[in-house]
Amino acid sequence: MRVKVEDLYFSYPGKDVLKGINLDLKETDIVCVLGPNGSGKSTLVKCIEGLQPPQSGNIIFDGTNSSKLSRIEIARLIGYVPQSSSQLFSASVFDTVMMGRKPHYSWRCSDDDIDIVADVLEQMGLANLSMNEYNCLSGGQQQRVLIARALAQQPELLLLDEPTSALDIAHQLEVMEIIHNSVHKRGIGVLMVIHDLNLASRYADKIIMMKDGIVFACGAPEEIFTKENIEEVYGVEANIFSHEGILSVIPVRRSDAKLVPESLGIF
Ligand code: ADP
Numbered sequence: 001m002r003v004k005v006e007d008l009y010f011s012y013p014g015k016d017v018l019k020g021i022n023l024d025l026k027e028t029d030i031v032c033v034l035g036p037n038g039s040g041k042s043t044l045v046k047c048i049e050g051l052q053p054p055q056s057g058n059i060i061f062d063g064t065n066s067s068k069l070s071r072i073e074i075a076r077l078i079g080y081v082p083q084s085s086s087q088l089f090s091a092s093v094f095d096t097v098m099m100g101r102k103p104h105y106s107w108r109c110s111d112d113d114i115d116i117v118a119d120v121l122e123q124m125g126l127a128n129l130s131m132n133e134y135n136c137l138s139g140g141q142q143q144r145v146l147i148a149r150a151l152a153q154q155p156e157l158l159l160l161d162e163p164t165s166a167l168d169i170a171h172q173l174e175v176m177e178i179i180h181n182s183v184h185k186r187g188i189g190v191l192m193v194i195h196d197l198n199l200a201s202r203y204a205d206k207i208i209m210m211k212d213g214i215v216f217a218c219g220a221p222e223e224i225f226t227k228e229n230i231e232e233v234y235g236v237e238a239n240i241f242s243h244e245g246i247l248s249v250i251p252v253r254r255s256d257a258k259l260v261p262e263s264l265g266i267f
Helices: 041-049 071-077 093-104 111-123 139-152 169-186 197-203 227-234 259-264
Strands: 003-012 015-025 030-034 056-061 078-081 157-161 189-193 206-211 214-219 236-243 246-254
Touching (some): 015 041, 015 214, 041 078, 093 111, 206 227, 214 227, 227 246
Antiparallel strands (some): 206 214, 236 246
16 A cells, blocks of 8 residues: 655644654555654654544545545554553453454454464464463563554554564564565555664665654665764764675764763763
């Protein structure tokens, strides 16, 4: 699904967050949204998902303005994985992932729905936990269950808010591979907020670098990951290496590092 964001503005009471965002996302791209804390990344994802109605601007899915779509229509198009989610009621991993099928049936799931959920649990390495209580899992396991729920939804666009933040490095790679394969096998698009510049560099087709509620830079990883951009956006000096065609960003020091000890009175 092609997603266009046109001149998007969003404010919380007393706080302007998104200040004129324009994006054009292709159907099967992995797009990583990066930027410092508070730059508006999660808010952007919530606006696209429809959780936060913008003050002005348009979000367009394949030519249809999202404001014209019902929640159920949006749920058939978009799978959203929040940063974390605790369930107020007790549910098994299987039932939690089955919730992803809800936009596709009325009150009774079909054998196909059960097969889809079973396949996703298998694919995500969660089959052995399927009867465990979601609320009793580790943060990393819960994160994988939420991704599984979004994949079971079979959306056209997957919106992920820091999907790897609670995962060990093996599961980070596993989840990124699953997302990568889903894009290519099922033809879905992915918009992902992520802090890990190196994972983004390895898997993203496109990077959106945000700063203070605007898109500071947008393009392929090799265009965006420059010393100048990292310093300007994060205030960090970084070294950038290329290994087997993939860029690695190694943060060296804060640009204002000399000021920190003095201001804290440490030395
Ligand atoms: P990021 O994801 O880049 O860290 P967010 O989109 O979460 O940034 O937040 C952007 C700004 O909006 C921050 O200054 C944050 O404090 C503020 N903010 C986020 N959620 C709320 C809220 N529910 N009410 C008021 N302000 C909020």
